Amino acid sequence: MDFSLTDEQEDFVDAIRRFCDHECGTRDQRERLTDSYRQHHNAEIYGQMAELDWLGVTIPEEYGGSGGTMLDACLFMEETSRGLAPIGGYATTLIVAAATGRFGTEEQKKEILGGIARGSVEAIAMTEPEAGSDVGALTTSAERVNGGFVLNGQKVFCSNAHIADHVLVVCRTTKSESKHEGLTMIWVPRDTDGMEVVPIDTMGGRETNHLFFTDVEAPADAVLGEVDQGWTQLMAGLNVERLILAATMLGIAERVFDDLIVYVKERKQFGRPIGSFQSLQHRIAEMATEIESARLMTRWVATLIDEDPDRMLPREASMVKLHVTEITRRAALEGMQMMGGYGYASEYDMERLVRVSLASTIYGGTSEIQRNIIAKTFGL
Numbered sequence: 222m223d224f225s226l227t228d229e230q231e232d233f234v235d236a237i238r239r240f241c242d243h244e245c246g247t248r249d250q251r252e253r254l255t256d257s258y259r260q261h262h263n264a265e266i267y268g269q270m271a272e273l274d275w276l277g278v279t280i281p282e283e284y285g286g287s288g289g290t291m292l293d294a295c296l297f298m299e300e301t302s303r304g305l306a307p308i309g310g311y312a313t314t315l316i317v318a319a320a321t322g323r324f325g326t327e328e329q330k331k332e333i334l335g336g337i338a339r340g341s342v343e344a345i346a347m348t349e350p351e352a353g354s355d356v357g358a359l360t361t362s363a364e365r366v367n368g369g370f371v372l373n374g375q376k377v378f379c380s381n382a383h384i385a386d387h388v389l390v391v392c393r394t395t396k397s398e399s400k401h402e403g404l405t406m407i408w409v410p411r412d413t414d415g416m417e418v419v420p421i422d423t424m425g426g427r428e429t430n431h432l433f434f435t436d437v438e439a440p441a442d443a444v445l446g447e448v449d450q451g452w453t454q455l456m457a458g459l460n461v462e463r464l465i466l467a468a469t470m471l472g473i474a475e476r477v478f479d480d481l482i483v484y485v486k487e488r489k490q491f492g493r494p495i496g497s498f499q500s501l502q503h504r505i506a507e508m509a510t511e512i513e514s515a516r517l518m519t520r521w522v523a524t525l526i527d528e529d530p531d532r533m534l535p536r537e538a539s540m541v542k543l544h545v546t547e548i549t550r551r552a553a554l555e556g557m558q559m560m561g562g563y564g565y566a567s568e569y570d571m572e573r574l575v576r577v578s579l580a581s582t583i584y585g586g587t588s589e590i591q592r593n594i595i596a597k598t599f600g601l
């Protein structure tokens with residue numbers, strides 16, 4: 222397989238790099254844009270990216286996007302993460318864009334995909350207090366009433382619901398023997414009466430939310446895809462979801478590495494740069510090797526998806542999510558250790574990179590669940 226980038230892709234990466242250097246290249250800029258790291262999304266930066274036509278990278282041109290590939294989207298995620306661009310709303314948006322592109326009606330595509338290309342954020346709510354890894358056990362109900370639906374229940378860890386235009390809620394429309402049957406995806410605009418969005422305090426700042434639904438009304442045309450086919454639709458989106466999360470973390474691992482290299486060359490102890498100690502050199506060499514393998518795997522899975530977007534890739538999608546997030550977490554913890562006390566201090570970005578990386582092996586299916594899925598593909 223040829224993993225080299227086209228000239229156009231190289232230019233795209235360069236442009237994102239220059240943008241990030243200019244807009245969020247210094248700590249002062251990042252503190253201003255994130256309210257001293259309390260927020261992970263900045264609408265101004267996001268708007269500028271929309272103007273540059275970057276947010277619609279995978280959206281067809283007829284809906285206002287630029288009609289790019291999954292590999293283009295991965296390059297965007299990788300470079301914006303590496304550049305520490307505060308666009309935390311984008312990952313869930315891209316997941317929703319993929320589902321809409323696959324299952325949306327013409328009207329929905331115009332509204333949702335067009336909105337995303339212009340800079341809207343979208344959220345997706347699956348997880349519930351009693352349905353985490355076992356997401357099929359979800360109970361938030363959508364009852365058919367007067368040709369539409371009425372939603373009741375509770376979701377947890379819904380990232381970006383507080384800044385999203387809509388939340389795509391996975392709910393139970395029919396009770397059946399199999400927990401995977403009878404689920405439906407329904408759009409709920411953020412300010413809908415009866416849907417309460419309550420922040421969850423996390424070590425990552427303001428990113429995720431509880432959602433409470435009390436008699437929330439949704440019209441029939443708020444359904445994405447088919448009623449009762451939500452599980453199949455979720456499964457069809459897993460390739461993209463897992464790859465996007467991997468690409469985002471790849472950029473974080475690269476940033477860890479970039480910052481670490483600068484630091485170990487500058488910091489002197491015992492009269493010499495700490496990077497001259499073989500103990501550190503070997504660990505940095507291993508980190509570089511692991512990051513390279515993460516990059517290759519991300520590009521490999523992106524290429525497989527681009528070759529045939531309808532092919533299900535449970536093994537490869539779980540492998541890339543597992544491999545890249547675990548490598549990133551290891552790299553960030555090693556980066557902190559190799560920077561000593563300064564890696565732990567908020568003066569440097571390393572401690573924030575550690576926090577970001579820790580969540581990545583939990584959301585989007587934990588590492589344990591990814592291992593279960595991979596094992597299952599071998600008949601285990």
Ligand SMILES: Cc1cc2nc3c(=O)[nH]c(=O)nc-3n(C[C@H](O)[C@H](O)[C@H](O)COP(=O)(O)OP(=O)(O)OC[C@H]3O[C@@H](n4cnc5c(N)ncnc54)[C@H](O)[C@@H]3O)c2cc1C
Binds near residue numbers: 377423589
């Ligand atoms: C920052 C963040 C953002 C998130 N964003 C979203 C979002 O936007 N939308 C959304 O719907 N959800 C979101 N989530 C939820 C996330 O997907 C869940 O937290 C995750 O799937 C795990 O569920 P849980 O937290 O209930 O843990 P549990 O399922 O209770 O798992 C607890 C532990 O048990 C292990 N475990 C569980 N079952 C098994 C098994 N069968 N085999 C082996 N080990 C097992 C898990 O791996 C884990 O280590 C987010 C979570 C976080 C932390």
